[in-house]
Amino acid sequence: MTHATPVVLVIGNTSTADTLSDLTAxxxxxxxxxxxxxxxxxxxxxxxxDYAGVVLDPSWLDSTSAAxxxxxxxxxxxxxxxxxxxxxTFEPTRACTHCGAVRPSARPRLIGGTWTPSVCGxxxxxxxxxxxxxxxx
Ligand SMILES: [Zn+2]
Numbered sequence: 001m002t003h004a005t006p007v008v009l010v011i012g013n014t015s016t017a018d019t020l021s022d023l024t025a026x027x028x029x030x031x032x033x034x035x036x037x038x039x040x041x042x043x044x045x046x047x048x049x050d051y052a053g054v055v056l057d058p059s060w061l062d063s064t065s066a067a068x069x070x071x072x073x074x075x076x077x078x079x080x081x082x083x084x085x086x087x088x089t090f091e092p093t094r095a096c097t098h099c100g101a102v103r104p105s106a107r108p109r110l111i112g113g114t115w116t117p118s119v120c121g122x123x124x125x126x127x128x129x130x131x132x133x134x135x136x137x
Contacts, residue, residue: 007037007050007114011069012057014042019059026083030055031108031115033090035097039114041069048072053079055086096120 010027014020023040031038036052044065048054054073060066073080081089096106097117105121 005037006052007039008034008053008055009046009048009051009069009073010038010040010055010057011060011066011073012040013059013063013066014040015063019062022059023057026055026057026086027115028108029083029092030086032093032118033086035093035117037114037116038108041066044068048076048078051078053081056080056082058082093118096123098123 008027008030010023010030012019012023012026014023020040020042027038027040030036034053038055046069048069054070056070056073057066060070093106095102096119098119099122101120103120106118108115108118109124110116
């Protein structure tokens with residue numbers, strides 16, 4: 001699987017509904033703060049080479065598939081950060097990454113299992129945005 005846009009892979013233990021929910025929230029934060037697409041790694045059907053970077057949740061060692069992916073990511077010369085580094089280094093996006101307006105409704109949207117960078121409600125509703133987001137840098 002290849003991506004037209006930089007996508008961040010969030011790696012951690014997804015074996016229970018609770019931990020999956022935590023990682024989904026972390027992926028939301030990653031998409032918002034990094035202004036990139038973000039997806040939670042579920043299972044091992046991911047190639048870390050396809051991703052722009054990795055957010056490694058501390059739970060990654062609790063899961064075999066996450067441990068394998070995490071180890072692969074660390075072997076690469078790629079950006080790997082912890083949730084603490086994400087939150088300490090990057091501020092939440094307050095503006096829509098599509099129209100640029102500062103709107104409270106600007107937040108990542110979940111499309112096909114991938115969080116988009118933050119967009120406002122109006123832009124999220126325009127189906128054209130989905131196409132343009134897919135080609136955004
Ligand atoms: Zn907008």
